[in-house]
Amino acid sequence: MVRINCAFKLLVAQCLFLLCSSQDFDFFYFVQQWPASYCDSRRSCCYPTTGKPAEDFSIHGLWPNYNSGQWPHDCDREASLEESQISDLKSKMEKDWPTLACPSADGMKFWGHEWSKHGTCSSLRQHAYFEAALNLKHKANLLQRLADAGIRPGKFYTLKELKHAMQEGVGHEPYIECNVDPEGNHQLYQVYLCVDTSGSNIVDCPVFPHGRGCGSRIEFPLFSSDLDSNLSLNWRGEL
Template sequence: MPFNNSVLLSIIKILTLQSLLVLSASQDFDFFYFVQQWPGSYCDTKQGCCYPKSGKPAADFGIHGLWPNRNDGSYPSNCDPSNPFDASKISDLTRQMQSDWPTLSCPSNDGLTFWGREWDKHGTCSESVLDQHDYFSTALNLKTEIDLLKALQSAGIEPNGSSYSLSSIKDAIKGSSGYTPWIECNNDSSSNSQLYQIYLCVDSTASGYIECPVFPNGSCGSSIEFPSF
């Protein structure tokens, strides 16, 4: 028996609503945090670190992740267990990721666990904008656009164990990039506060940097160390 027009219309409405709900869930964020970490500060703690199997990383900031976030400070996570990390999808990026997105966790490994965790927790929440390959390639490209270490060194801020004011670090990065960073600190093995991670913000389409709508909680204090690596 053929469908009644009203029945067919109802089915279409239900399917449309379901599609919109899925799309809404997958777009449930307002911007990205692009986070880079200083390897010297990761390693210079009581926990220590292990170099990846590819060798000691360069003395440069390395990518930690590209994290979807909301304007109210909350964030989505682990959004799509049906689409887990697949290393074969980024095989062409592996060499650059070993350089720009190195793992320092112990025991030494090839980085796949680190990258997989970032995709599964954060990347799957950006699928409406970025597939898996785009997620990693976008982060790699963002790193090349703003050279954090060069920005700091141009302002006389060197990774040599000296202490610098938090304001001078922020000013150096904003002066070079045009965007206000958020600075995260950790403690070295002697409990001294040190420069650990730098957050910059990216728009919801991952097409470019923006001023951060909101910063994470926490503070470094007025003076922090910049350890060598």
């Protein structure tokens, strides 16, 4: 009888584990950021140890969300990111998902944070989670979508122009978040797209986030040599 009770308790525990680890969200936010605006939205930023990122949108994260506007997070505090699980993706992640945090780093801390906070709630394994985000960046191709509409870094645009260009190219309405630089300009900062629970398909957003809004005139700043000089000064000032 004791053995039967123990076996039953083990079976219940296994079922509860499977139930808790199953999908428990409604969609993903796939979030990309513009590096020049990121650097203007912080006291300073630092290029990763792998070198200056390209002038392109970079991945911030792939975040499970509920239709209510809430979101799950830190679903398994014991499941830290294992570098061996993403070794074949690292070169693409360094290019498409770079860290700009200070001090300079190789990205593992950033990716580990995204996995622990968001990936553990995704019902995807580590490799599949990061691969899904990389594939979505290629599918969205935001910089090319904007270029196709004549929108390029170094100029100012309206929110309507930016949203229309992205929606025409991607096929779904984005949410655009802005920051304000030291001169008071609103800048194109982050772009949210919604993705189905498989992490494969961009879809219409059930609900938009409550991020920082945008003014009527939005800068799409260059990721330029001027910014390099400012970063160098900021970084030396913090030493």
